[in-house]
Amino acid sequence: MPTQVGSQAVDRASALLALIVESDRPRSFTSLVDELGLAKSTTSRLLQALERSRLVQRDQSGSFRPGALFSIYAARPSALHDLAELARPTLTRIGELSEETVNLSVPRGNEVVQIAQIDSRYLLGSTDWVGVDVPATCTALGKVLYAWGALPLPRGSLERRTAHSPADRAELDRVLSEVRRRGWAVSLDELEVGLGAVAAPVRSVDGSVVAAVSVSGPTTRVNGHGITRLAELLVSETRGLSAQLGHHQGREGVA
Amino acid sequence: MPTQVGSQAVDRASALLALIVESDRPRSFTSLVDELGLAKSTTSRLLQALERSRLVQRDQSGSFRPGALFSIYAARPSALHDLAELARPTLTRIGELSEETVNLSVPRGNEVVQIAQIDSRYLLGSTDWVGVDVPATCTALGKVLYAWGALPLPRGSLERRTAHSPADRAELDRVLSEVRRRGWAVSLDELEVGLGAVAAPVRSVDGSVVAAVSVSGPTTRVNGHGITRLAELLVSETRGLSAQLGHHQGREGVA
DNA sequence: GAAAGAGTTCCATGATATGGGACCTGTGTT
DNA sequence: AACACAGGTCCCATATCATGGAACTCTTTC
Structure with a gap:
């Protein structure tokens, strides 16, 4: 099972690029050589090619970071939608296993923005559904x-x-530290009587939380034992999603 | 001046990737073949390699879009800082030519976030300076x-x-349509008496405005004729920056 | 049902990537 | 100062790997 037939050079260059993008800090030339085991000369040439195409760039110290093409992409308003695209398989799976509504949200400013929803296994339309000003x-x-x-x-x-609903800051603090301890959050009858939800975090390379996934439904189904089951499902699935974003277990960030 | 010595395959693959990232919408296989003038077979192989490395992906219809690696990058909290990195040369140049304070801002939620500042030609520290709740x-x-x-x-x-300061919605609307007409905005004594600023938009591939750059200083220097000069400087520099983000003149978006 | 269109696979060819080593450059060491 | 060493680039002969034409498959159109 050697490299697929076809394009050795491109595969190697891509591997270099992936390494650079998926690590949270600039990579030195040598660390790249060591990790991929390529000849120094080859690595050097490939990196020069990537640099020429703005796929990587060097910082002051000569280490490599993702290049301008990545910034260009990140500046696109639709960049977050593409996160939804990446998450789609995960969300679908959660939807099928839980048979409840699934949401993917990211923070924007002081608000929570929904960027994808699965409802009885259908992914909702293209426009963001901003949280209707829900607290x-x-x-x-x-x-x-x-x-x-x-x-x-x-x-x-x-x-x-x-x-x-949480009444004051003290109660909120207590709830949040419980969330951190357990690794997931729950909300029962807090937004609306009869509505329940469970949510878990999605983490990025550096361990920071960049999004959250929830499962929600009527408290007739989302309750007691069901909550634990849903939480386990969410935690295991979001862990996989985090891994796709380059998160490595055990780097839970400082916050 | 043929392709630099070194890596034809990687250069071609990168060119494909750049084309895909810089265009607004998914690109079809054929449009890529036509634009780069490569053999179908070569293009096909290169795209397969890029797909294998998650640098591109196909949508339902088989067209190519930026792949998961780009989403991974965009989900990093630092992605916007890297936009600042990209803009740095432009900002520095504006700072040198104007000798005033230069700011780069992006919208986040309902707020304006500063992501870079040049002050007498020094780029400010690493933390975002969120606009101190300025209207x-x-x-x-x-x-x-x-x-x-x-x-x-x-x-x-x-x-x-x-x-x-703009007094009501009607006045604001009038001001904004003037901004659209001219292509830049001005603020004189509106935030604080004696403070003046001029700003121009930065556009992305699809023509949408994703950021703004301003020059600001005391109205003793920022006034009358000076404003026109600063505006011209800003407009020409931000146009260059927009081009780096993949914007093509004449695609000013629908909004 | 034929024909055009879109894309992949195959294959012989030689252009092109490869890696060893020379070489350069900056940095710390005696 | 001279020296050693690490980090990186350049050069070049070699043969491996990318190349593009053509054959092939699958789908859409008329």
Whole structure:
């Protein structure tokens, strides 16, 4: 099972590029040589080619970072949608296994933005469904994003929707540290009586939380034992998704 | 001046990739073949290699889009900083030519976030300086982002800081359409008496405005004739920056 | 049902990537 | 100062690997 027939040079260059993109800090020439085991001369030539095409660039110290083409891509308004595309298989799987509604959200400013939803296994349309101004402290997704600092904590008093919504800052802090401890968040009757949700974090290379995935449904189904089952499903699936984003277990970030 | 000595295959693959990343929408196999003039077989092989490495992916219809590695990169919290890195030469040049403070901002949520600043030609530290809760309608940067829909228009009545700040929605609308007409925005004594600024938009591949660059200083220097000079400088420099992001003149987007 | 279109696979050919080693350059060591 | 060493680039003969034409498959169109 050697390299597929076809394009050795391109495969090697791509491997270099992947290494550079997936690590969270610039890579030195030597570390790349060591990791891929290629000849120095070959590595040097390939990197020069990648540099010429703006796929990598060198920082002041000569280490390699993702190049301008990546910035160009990241500046596209649609870049986040493509994250949804990447997550699609995971979301679909969660939807099939749980038979509930699944959401993928990212923080934007002080708000939680939904970028994908699976509802009885159909992925919703193309436009972002911005959270209809729901108080994020009452949602499982919001709690996850708050818990790991992906979203700035709300200032002032908390907006509540039901008697179960977190009442004040002290209660919220308690809830969030519980979320961090367990690794997932839950929201029962907090946004609306009869509505329940469980959510887990998606992490990036450097361990920071960049998104959250939730499963939600009526509390007739989302309750007691069901919650544990859903949480386990979510945690294992989001762990896989995080790995796709280059996250390595055990790098849980500082926050 | 044929292809540099070294790596034909990698250069060609990179050219393909650049084409895919810099275009606004998925590219069909044939359009890529036509544009680069490579043999179908070669193109096919190279694309397969890129696909294998997650640098490109096919959508349902078989067209090519940037692959998961790009999403991985875009999900990094630092992705926007890298935009600043890309813009650095441009900002520095503006700083040297204008001898005033230069800022690069992007919209995030409902706010304007500064991601780079040049002050008497020094680039500021690493942390984002979030706009200290300044009402964006009183700033040149804010006006640019509002004018082309990069930032959702504020709801309710406008916060004012001086007698020159836009007073109401009607005035703001008038100002914004003027901004669109001219291609740049100005703010004089609107945020603080004695403070003046000029700003111009940075556009992405699809023509949408993704960022803004401003020059600001005391109205003793930023005034009358000086403003026109600064605006011309800004417009020509941001046009160059937009081109680096893949924007082509004449695609000014729909908004 | 034929024909055009889109894309992949095959294969002989030689152009092109390869890696060893020379070479350069900057940095710390005696 | 002279020296050693690591990090990196350049050069070049070799043969491996990419190349493009053509054959082939699958799908869409008329």
